[in-house]
Amino acid sequence: MKRITAVLLSLAVVLTLAACGKKDDNSDMNAPKAGTVYFLNFKPEVADIYKEIAAEYKKEKGVDVKVVTAASNTYETTLKSEIAKADAPTIFQINGPVGYKAWAGYCEDLSDTKLYSYLTDKNLAVRSGNGVYGIPYVVEGYGIIYNDAIMRKYFALKDKAVSISKATDIKDFETLKAVVEDMTKHKKELGIDGVFASTSMGSGEQWRWTNHLASVPVYYEMKDESDDSTIVSTLGKKEIGFEYSKNFRNIFDLYLNNSVTAKGLLSGKSVDNAMAEFALGKAAMVQNGNWAWEQISGVSGNTVKAEDIKYLPIYTGAEGEEKQGLCIGTENYLAINKNASAEDKKASVEFLEWLFSSEKGKDYVVNKLKFISPFNTFKDDEMPADPLAKEILSWMKKDVNNLEWTFNSFPGQQFKDDFGNALLEYVQGSKDWSHVESAFRTSWKNER
Amino acid sequence: MALKKYFPVFVLPTLAAFTIAFAVPFILGLFLSFTEFTTVIDAQWVGIANYIRALSNDDFINALWFTVRFTVVSVVTVNVIAFALATLLTKGLKGTNIFRTAFFMPNLIGGIVLGYIWQLIINGVLRFFDVTITYDPKYGFWGLVILMNWQLIGYMMIIYIAGLQNIPTDLQDASKVDGASRLQTLRNVTIPLVMPSITICLFLTITNSFKLFDQNLALTAGAPSKQTAMLALDIYNTFYGRIGWEGVGQAKAVIFFAIVAVISFIQLALTRRREVEQ
Numbered sequence: 035m036k037r038i039t040a041v042l043l044s045l046a047v048v049l050t051l052a053a054c055g056k057k058d059d060n061s062d063m064n065a066p067k068a069g070t071v072y073f074l075n076f077k078p079e080v081a082d083i084y085k086e087i088a089a090e091y092k093k094e095k096g097v098d099v100k101v102v103t104a105a106s107n108t109y110e111t112t113l114k115s116e117i118a119k120a121d122a123p124t125i126f127q128i129n130g131p132v133g134y135k136a137w138a139g140y141c142e143d144l145s146d147t148k149l150y151s152y153l154t155d156k157n158l159a160v161r162s163g164n165g166v167y168g169i170p171y172v173v174e175g176y177g178i179i180y181n182d183a184i185m186r187k188y189f190a191l192k193d194k195a196v197s198i199s200k201a202t203d204i205k206d207f208e209t210l211k212a213v214v215e216d217m218t219k220h221k222k223e224l225g226i227d228g229v230f231a232s233t234s235m236g237s238g239e240q241w242r243w244t245n246h247l248a249s250v251p252v253y254y255e256m257k258d259e260s261d262d263s264t265i266v267s268t269l270g271k272k273e274i275g276f277e278y279s280k281n282f283r284n285i286f287d288l289y290l291n292n293s294v295t296a297k298g299l300l301s302g303k304s305v306d307n308a309m310a311e312f313a314l315g316k317a318a319m320v321q322n323g324n325w326a327w328e329q330i331s332g333v334s335g336n337t338v339k340a341e342d343i344k345y346l347p348i349y350t351g352a353e354g355e356e357k358q359g360l361c362i363g364t365e366n367y368l369a370i371n372k373n374a375s376a377e378d379k380k381a382s383v384e385f386l387e388w389l390f391s392s393e394k395g396k397d398y399v400v401n402k403l404k405f406i407s408p409f410n411t412f413k414d415d416e417m418p419a420d421p422l423a424k425e426i427l428s429w430m431k432k433d434v435n436n437l438e439w440t441f442n443s444f445p446g447q448q449f450k451d452d453f454g455n456a457l458l459e460y461v462q463g464s465k466d467w468s469h470v471e472s473a474f475r476t477s478w479k480n481e482r
Numbered sequence: 483m484a485l486k487k488y489f490p491v492f493v494l495p496t497l498a499a500f501t502i503a504f505a506v507p508f509i510l511g512l513f514l515s516f517t518e519f520t521t522v523i524d525a526q527w528v529g530i531a532n533y534i535r536a537l538s539n540d541d542f543i544n545a546l547w548f549t550v551r552f553t554v555v556s557v558v559t560v561n562v563i564a565f566a567l568a569t570l571l572t573k574g575l576k577g578t579n580i581f582r583t584a585f586f587m588p589n590l591i592g593g594i595v596l597g598y599i600w601q602l603i604i605n606g607v608l609r610f611f612d613v614t615i616t617y618d619p620k621y622g623f624w625g626l627v628i629l630m631n632w633q634l635i636g637y638m639m640i641i642y643i644a645g646l647q648n649i650p651t652d653l654q655d656a657s658k659v660d661g662a663s664r665l666q667t668l669r670n671v672t673i674p675l676v677m678p679s680i681t682i683c684l685f686l687t688i689t690n691s692f693k694l695f696d697q698n699l700a701l702t703a704g705a706p707s708k709q710t711a712m713l714a715l716d717i718y719n720t721f722y723g724r725i726g727w728e729g730v731g732q733a734k735a736v737i738f739f740a741i742v743a744v745i746s747f748i749q750l751a752l753t754r755r756r757e758v759e760q
Contacts, residue, residue, distance in 0.1 A: 111722050118521040136520060136725040237703035298613035301705065302605050448724040455707035462617050464706070481724070 068097060069377030071385045074116055074123035075103040076366060079328055083402045087395075091388065097381055107238050110447075113137075117371065124374045124382040128168045129365045130442035131269050134160050141167035142370040142379060148387050149368075152409040157263065160367050168367030171390065172405040175345075175426035175436075176246050176323030177360040182342040184318040187224055188217050195219075201344065207281075207351035211288055217318065218292045224318070228294035231308035231317035233286075235300040235461055240454035242305065242321055247286065247348065248453065248474075249361060249441035251278030254352045256440060265363075268443035274478045279471050281350035289321070290461060297461050313338055321348065324406075324422035331420075340421045345429060360429045363439030364408070445481035452477035515732040525729075532733035541708055542734055545716035546741075552623065552712065553691040556630040560687050561680075564635045568642030582643070586636035593633075597700020600629045615702060622702040622710030629697050634690065638683045645679030646672070674758045681753040685746055692742050713738050 075084050081103035088099035102123070104112035109127065116123050117140060128134050134141060143165035144150050150166050153159060160168030185201040188194060195216040196209070204210050217229045234242065255277045256264040276282075290297055294317050305322070306329065312320040313333035320326075330338060347358045370382055389395040391411040399405050404418040406426060417427055429436060444450065456473035459465040510522065515532055517525035536542055567585060571578050588596070604625050605614045615621045649672065657667045673680070695714035698704070704711030704719070711719070717738060721731030 114521055114722070118523045132725070139520065139524060237705055296612050298611070298617060299605075299609065301614045301616040302601075446723070446725045448719075448727075451719075451723065452707075455705065458616065459706050462613065462706070464617065 069375065069379075069381035070098040070100065071125065071378070071382045072100045072102070072121065072123045073125040073382075073385075074109075074113060074127070075101055076109050076127040078103055078106050079325070080403050083398065086402070087389065087398050090394065090398075091385060094394070095384075095388070097385065099385060122371055122374065124371050124378045125386065126369055126371060128160065128367050128369050130168070130367060130439075131160055131265065132443060132446060133367070134162065134167055134369075136446075137369065138162070138167070140369070140372055142372040143167065144169055144370060144383070147383050149383060149390065152387075152390060152411050154408055154410045158364070158408055168369050170364040170367050170408050171386075172364055172366050173362060173408050173426075174323050174325060174364055174366075174406070175360045175362040175429065176321070177348055177429075178319050178321050178346040179312070179326065179422070180319045180344055180346055181312065181315065181317075181338050182344050183339065184224055184226060184315070188213075188220065188318075191220060191223065193220075201346065204346060204349075205356045207284055207349040207355065210346070210349050211284075214288055214292050214319075225315070226294075226318055227311070227316045229292040229318050230289045230294070231311040231320035232295040232303040233289045233293055233300050233461070234303040234305050234308050235454075235458050236302060236304050239304045240457065241450070243286065243457055244450040244454040245441040245444070246323070246361065247321065248282060248444070249439060250285075250348050250350055250437060251276070251282045251352075252444075253437050253440040254278045254281070264438050264440040265443050268440050271443075272479065272482050274475060276471055276474045276478075278350070278352060279467075279474070281352050283467055283470075284351045285348060286457075297463065300461055301458055309333070319346075324420075324426050327404075327420045327422040343421045343425070345422070345425045347434075357435050359432060359434035359436035360426065361437045361439060362426065362430060363442065365439060365442055445478055449477045449481040452481075511732060512736060515729065515736045518726070518729045520728065528729065532729040533737070535727075535730045536733040536737060539720075539730070539734075541711070541716055541720075542713075544709065545711050545713050548623070548710065549692060549694075549712045552626060552630075552694075553688060556627050556634075556691045557684065557687045559627065559631055560634045560638055561683055563631065564638035564683065565642050567635065567639045568646055571639070572643055572646045582640070585639055588633050588635075589637045591633075593694075593696030594700045596629060596633055597697045600625060600632075601701050604628075616705035619706060619709035622705070625701055626694070626698065626710070626712075629701060630691060630694070633697070634687060638687065641679050641683050641686075642676065645676035649675045674756070677753065677757040681750065681757065684749055684753060688749055689742060689746055692745070 073084065073088075075081060081101070084101045084103070088101050091097060091099050102112075102116070113123070113126055117126070126137075126140075128137050128141065144159075145164065145166040149169055150156075150159065153169060158170045159166045180201060182201060189199050189201075196212050198204065198209065198213075201213075204213060214229045217224060217226075221228065234240065252268060252274070253264050255275065256262075256267050256271075258277070260267050290300075293300070294311050295303060308317075308320055309322065309326055309329040310333050311317045313330045313336040315337040327343075330336060330343070331340075345360055347355070347360055349355050349358065352358070368386060370379055374382070390399065390407065390409050396407075396412060396416055399407055400412070400416050400418055404420060404423065406417055406423055417423065453470075453474050456465065456470045460467060460470050514522060514525055516527060516529060518528050518532075519525040571582055575581075591599075601615060604621070608614055608617070608621070613621075615625055653671055653675070654667060657671050662670070693714055694712055695718070698710070698712045698715045699718075702710040704715055708716070708719075713734075717731050717734045720727050720734055724730075
């Protein structure tokens with residue numbers, strides 16, 4: 035009897051182990067030969083919407099779409115482990131030319147797909163040689179978001195120190211600085227704690243400065259050297275002068291000195307904190323992109339009205355900046371896994387083409403995902419209606435020089451961390467500005 | 483013999499689990515440290531290049547020194563305080579059980595949670611000086627030491643209590659009769675007899691301090707400028723943060739393993755030798 039029990043117990047263990055391993059095989063057996071789609075999503079804020087889209091697609095075309103979303107800031111980690119599995123993602127995302135360098139061995143050439151032909155501006159795609167390896171699916175823009183209600187209140191003040199009378203008259207750094215510093219003096223009357231929301235310096239919260247803000251001075255530096263796309267020319271830079279460091283410092287100091295939060299406490303602040311301060315009307319301005327609308331409108335007790343939200347370009351005191359616009363581009367590129375089976379690859383491309391060209395798919399993209407789409411399948415009226423997206427669209431039509439997202443070609447995460455760390459030490463006053471400059475140059479050289 | 487016949491049946495489940503969860507990943511990890519790779523299935527052999535890059539990496543050396551300093555300080559403080567508490571709480575004071583439970587509780591909280599709790603507490607205090615824990619690496623260092631003490635003291639205390647309770651009272655009585663002072667009793671009677679507990683506690687505190695990760699990540703995440711990054715965090719950042727450095731991260735992990743193994747073996751050998759039979 036004992037013997038039998040022992041054998042049974044051991045068998046049970048072996049069987050459970052085997053059962054764990056078997057699950058996947060079973061589902062593969064049942065799956066249609068037509069191929070399945072596994073989409074590794076980068077944007078946690080729209081995870082549920084992708085699930086809805088997957089269910090809709092299954093209903094319409096009978097193709098299984100599996101959507102997995104990586105938690106904020108863990109996309110590379112998740113991708114690294116997921117793609118090593120037998121059941122690997124068929125659609126994943128790269129963040130531009132630098133991301134392509136890391137994942138080159140996994141990106142399928144998409145130059146023959148309809149999806150690529152839909153692209154309004156073919157230059158936006160990530161290419162290498164004659165191949166197209168990453169297709170952007172959203173256009174985004176960032177700048178200084180301001181709350182016009184507070185600005186109007188300021189411009190109505192009798193003792194304001196500037197001669198201009200509305201926020202749209204701010205056309206360069208000098209004016210911006212004069213307005214902001216005068217607003218700080220009047221912050222009691224304006225009912226704000228500071229002009230700018232917290233310069234978030236917490237770990238993982240520094241990308242607004244290390245990526246977005248740093249993009250502006252590097253853009254000008256690259257334009258001084260050649261007229262090419264700065265994304266392309268920056269990619270080839272082995273070393274960088276950081277010639278416009280003074281301009282970076284101009285605006286960064288302005289953020290710090292007129293902030294809601296004291297400098298020493300900024301390392302505890304996150305982007306969410308900053309957006310909440312803006313939404314609650316404690317700050318008049320915040321640097322961020324149009325994706326932040328959800329964050330602003332989602333804060334409970336938010337006092338900012340949709341019609342009061344406007345954009346200012348990030349002025350840094352560079353020459354000719356009167357004509358400068360917002361920073362418009364993307365860091366979201368879709369790639370197809372080269373190592374997936376032919377059926378899966380075909381199914382994946384078809385899924386994306388359906389999403390970005392069928393009526394139903396487009397409806398999801400415009401009204402649920404709220405993407406400003408870079409594809410010619412979308413008509414002018416098929417664009418999201420939230421205030422920040424509308425602002426971006428209107429800036430795209432203005433006669434201004436909208437800047438590219440030059441930071442797409444910055445060296446990897448390590449560079450951004452090194453630079454962010456140096457900025458933090460500068461903010462806390464333990465190091466001076468020359469330390470930031472040298473960290474920028476040295477780390478660029480090391481990480482390139 | 484029946485036992486021999488059924489040997490594979492009994493051993494197989496454990497062996498399978500051990501192979502899947504330990505042996506295979508370990509060997510794979512060792513192999514990967516000699517290769518360059520993006521994901522674990524596309525490795526290319528590069529020999530010892532990764533080890534050279536790892537050892538000439540300033541961040542790694544800094545992290546190593548920071549970890550060593552941290553380990554020395556926290557091993558001493560944790561064990562001294564835990565032993566002192568254990569002695570107090572075996573004296574039969576009122577409320578002994580409540581105190582024992584209370585001291586043990588922090589050990590039941592996960593590292594990430596603890597890290598964030600202490601970050602809030604420390605930043606709350608430093609707020610009066612308008613700075614945060616990332617202002618100076620010293621703050622981060624002592625923050626980690628406090629956190630580690632808070633978490634481990636209770637656990638070590640329980641082990642010491644068990645050790646102390648095993649000492650036969652007649653030995654202590656005998657030393658008292660012989661006119662030994664309290665300190666002499668402690669040094670010549672108590673400590674030799676709780677040596678097994680000391681062995682275990684030292685082993686646990688040394689390895690735990692060396693391998694600390696979650697608390698480090700949650701409390702400072704290495705700020706400012708990676709000056710408070712410990713080895714495990716540095717390995718993690720190397721592996722995931724830098725394109726083309728995956729192999730180096732793996733090499734760092736192997737070096738890390740070797741260091742922890744060597745130190746713990748030396749410590750075990752040293753303290754075991756001093757254990758006495760009752």
